[in-house]
Amino acid sequence: MNSKAMILALVVTSFSLPAAGLQAQPLPENFAGCQGGCDAGDRNLDAESEDLARGTRYYNRGLKKLERREFTKAAKNFQKAVDTIPTNAAYNYMAGSSFYFAGDHEAAKIYLTKALAAEGDEAIEPGQREIAEGILRKIAQE
Template identity: 55%
Template sequence: MSNKSARLAIAITAMVTFSPGLLAQPLPENSAACQGGCDGGTRNLNAQSENLHRATRNYNRGIAKLQKQEFAKAAKYFERAAKAVPEKAEFNYMAGSTFYFAGDHELAEAYLNTALTIEGEDGIDQGQREIASDIIKKIAAE
């Protein structure tokens, strides 16, 4: 090693040894980028994100089947979405209303009642509430 290279190596070693701030710091445990060391909150967020992704994929498949008027198949996709993310009223509403058209009134009523209980940001709009209530009344009158 040349004299110049040796001095450079010694300088770098000294800099790293006496300046720990220059070293790469480990990611905090609750960082979204952590691997193997995530805390429960991050793992829960990742699971929720995966559930929402799966639910959205099933919801979209349900819409495609609904457009083809394949009600039983559409209802199963919407049911998968509702089971993956039960707090989303839209998923429950679509499962319930589609089960109604598929002829499974028991499941229709259950999913529509669930949709009606969800309030706030994840709730369904007023028009959907009216439709859900009307379907439930029709089922009760049978």
């Protein structure tokens, strides 16, 4: 298995395992409090909640594209997720990894660097950090 294929396998494994904060978020329409039938007028979501719902939709779409190995489409969806919540390290990690496999190494470098900059509770998982650092090393060697 060549090194690019090995990295791909690690990236796929890193996002397919449920990690804290990376599980699909329920959209407001599916929230347990609305299962009895919410009136749309009762849902006053603030901008942050709306961004989270929008970012989650793009993130989940990106995962579907990755399952089909459509890296450019996946990267664009993850990029849209980052556009909604720029500080989300997981969104940046997935955008960077996808751009790398789509062949856009400059974009990959930008997103992976942002993902690695996050600290504390917002940081990416240690395995993802290792993969991101490995991808950045490969890009630097080109």
